[in-house]
Amino acid sequence: VVAYNTMVVAYAQNGHLESSKLLFDRTPQKNTASWNGIMNAYVQAGKLDLARKIFNIIPCKDVVSWSSMVSAYAQVGHIEEADALFASMPNPNVVTYNTMIMAYSQNGRLDRAKKTFDEMPERDLITWNAMVSAYAQNGRPDNAKLVFDKMPQRNLVSMNGLMSAFGLNGETSKAIDFFDSMEQKDLISWSSALAAYSQDGNLDGARKLFDKMPEWNVVSFTTMITAYSGKGRVEEAKLVFDSMPEHDLIAYNALLVGYAQNGYLSDAERIFFSMPAKNLETLHAIMAAYAQHMHLSEAKTVLNTMPVRTTLSWNTLIAAYALNGHMQEARVLFEILPKADVGTWNSMISGFAKAGHGKSAIDLFLEMAVEGFVPD
């Protein structure tokens, strides 16, 4: 059974759901880990509904079954479902609580993350690291530092987490000082420091650090692409791209965005059509690129042909119309989109403001509060 379970998971991790399924069906004497494994295979393949169906028929669910399902919902941002499942499960353990801390944190619910942290019966190192990360992701580097200082033990993840708390929130010199003080460093430490320079617009610092790195991976290369692109140096960005041993989707996206944001629409398009795979970010990026160049019908076509649309997809097109002064089209989209968020309202408001309709902008701002949205 253990051998079968291992194989089911291995195939799933390589994207071979069909093989996982076949092996699962042939598994003799299935245990709960077998069921959990195939359920997570479906999660991995993005088939959340089917995963849920499997969850429902698992004969003897254990805490891993429940936690896996909670985590699956959390990963795709279905925080209410995660929450509901978490509330109804029999015996959550420390992993389940940790999952919820991350879920809340990634959805901007720092208050809920902290509450969970405070209420959980026991904490482990991952709990503390998750809390550092929660503060990092929600703009609170000082709180991240407080947690870091208070935690009973630390590991390299804690260190890297605190460094990125500084780096992500504009405290570049603190990030670099901390990086310099670290006795152990791994590739993630180096990449985090590189990202700190890059997001600070310090191309020189980034380049020097990059040249000093003991090893590189696709993340470090991509960070350099972004660093060059951010300074308008798209040719050097392209050189970095060409020097990479292998390209993943994010590397392509970074190059595409670099071209797009520096006004090279046809280069961006060329990359777009040559990409071996695309994701939501790719489509949003090309939509925004079309919008910036007033190619609104192309932008609209992208939205219409997307396999899945999120609120962000709609926001991107709304912003496209709004920034080009086409407020009536923006308004139409605004009314028909399934689910607005703060970003949607922001796009509409700035569109009206830019078009010189200050009154409409203010009306919308007031209306937004009435609809229960908190301005950011």
Add this chain to the structure above:
RNA sequence: CAUCUAUCUAGCAUU
């Protein structure tokens, strides 16, 4: 006593 399954840190997208 032990093998398989769930949780933490780095790069890309709208405003």
